[in-house]
Amino acid sequence: MPNDTFQVGGEADKWNHHPGEVRLNPLFQWPPRPLAIVKWYSAYWLAITTTTLTVVFAVFIFFAFLPPLEAMQSWHWSWVLRVYLANLIPHCLCAGLLHMWLYKWRAQEKRFKFDPRDQATDNGTFTFRNRIHDNMFLTIASGITLWTAFQAPVYWAMANGYAPAFLFPENPVWFVLMFPFLVIWSSFHFYWVHRLLHVPFFYKRAHALHHRNINVGPWSGISMHPLEHLLFYTNFLIHFVVPSHPIHVLFHGYMQSVHPIFSHSGFDQLVVRDKERAKIGDFFHQLHHRYFECNYGTVEMPWDRWFGSFHDGSEVATKDTRARKTQMYT
Numbered sequence: 001m002p003n004d005t006f007q008v009g010g011e012a013d014k015w016n017h018h019p020g021e022v023r024l025n026p027l028f029q030w031p032p033r034p035l036a037i038v039k040w041y042s043a044y045w046l047a048i049t050t051t052t053l054t055v056v057f058a059v060f061i062f063f064a065f066l067p068p069l070e071a072m073q074s075w076h077w078s079w080v081l082r083v084y085l086a087n088l089i090p091h092c093l094c095a096g097l098l099h100m101w102l103y104k105w106r107a108q109e110k111r112f113k114f115d116p117r118d119q120a121t122d123n124g125t126f127t128f129r130n131r132i133h134d135n136m137f138l139t140i141a142s143g144i145t146l147w148t149a150f151q152a153p154v155y156w157a158m159a160n161g162y163a164p165a166f167l168f169p170e171n172p173v174w175f176v177l178m179f180p181f182l183v184i185w186s187s188f189h190f191y192w193v194h195r196l197l198h199v200p201f202f203y204k205r206a207h208a209l210h211h212r213n214i215n216v217g218p219w220s221g222i223s224m225h226p227l228e229h230l231l232f233y234t235n236f237l238i239h240f241v242v243p244s245h246p247i248h249v250l251f252h253g254y255m256q257s258v259h260p261i262f263s264h265s266g267f268d269q270l271v272v273r274d275k276e277r278a279k280i281g282d283f284f285h286q287l288h289h290r291y292f293e294c295n296y297g298t299v300e301m302p303w304d305r306w307f308g309s310f311h312d313g314s315e316v317a318t319k320d321t322r323a324r325k326t327q328m329y330t
């Protein structure tokens with residue numbers, strides 16, 4: 001529910017662009033607010049958003065590029081390579097183009113940019129002393145490899161009847177509902193994996209690598225330690241339990257990996273020819289990268305609100321986060 005007492009306060013001065021109060025999916029609020037739920041889902045699913053972009057990728061790649069399930073019944077490097085390329089090409093295209101647009105060409109300058117500061121470039125905290133090369137290396141060498149390593153066995157298991165698969169239009173209602181279900185499943189899974197990664201033992205050894213990026217950019221999306229990728233992509237195991245179509249498996253991968261390119265872009269809106277064309281950024285997660293001990297989940301499930309770590313973008317929430325952080329580390 002929108003918070004009547006919400007006040008940005010001094011937090012407004014810390015950002016070049018502050019989008020206002022951070023809202024969570026109303027699906028989990030009581031009493032139910034059907035109109036708010038319809039509005040929420042229409043904004044994500046009936047407009048040009050990163051969500052619809054990932055659906056388009058999944059459908060297009062399924063028909064144009066992914067080998068048929070029959071070809072994936074027995075292991076062969078050629079189809080595994082195709083699965084790898086089906087992940088690598090869209091990912092690099094999106095991250096590369098968005099990086100060029102926002103940071104290299106500065107095509108929209110600082111319009112809708114959250115953080116007023118420029119990004120670190122030549123910095124000793126990054127591998128190769130270069131943030132972009134560091135992020136690209138972790139994304140491609142570890143991220144896309146482990147994404148494929150978890151996805152390929154799902155296709156193989158579907159092809160052999162070890163994982164429940166169905167063919168469209170066998171069950172069109174479930175086929176459609178599976179998309180929003182996967183978003184909620186990912187949000188659930190991400191919250192708990194992310195909480196674990198903030199336990200000092202895992203933070204120091206793995207998650208600190210992702211958090212080198214305080215001022216995030218498109219290549220930061222899945223720039224993570226291999227251990228984090230390993231935990232992150234276990235969410236593909238859902239397909240061994242819940243009946244899915246290969247399009248869902250593709251969508252799941254893009255939503256899990258291509259979506260973070262945009263949510264880490266550092267910009268709220270994409271501006272082309274002086275017009276706002278699409279919502280790309282995610283202030284909820286941007287706050288996590290600045291203040292660390294808040295917003296561990298996503299806006300799709302209210303775990304952070306339930307466990308008291310929700311940062312709604314206000315000055316009061318920053319003070320609460322800082323107090324919590326002091327308590328945690330003393």
Ligand SMILES: [Zn+2]
Pocket residue numbers: 194198207211288
């Ligand atoms: Zn984190």
Ligand SMILES: [Zn+2]
Pocket residue numbers: 210221264285289
């Ligand atoms: Zn992040």
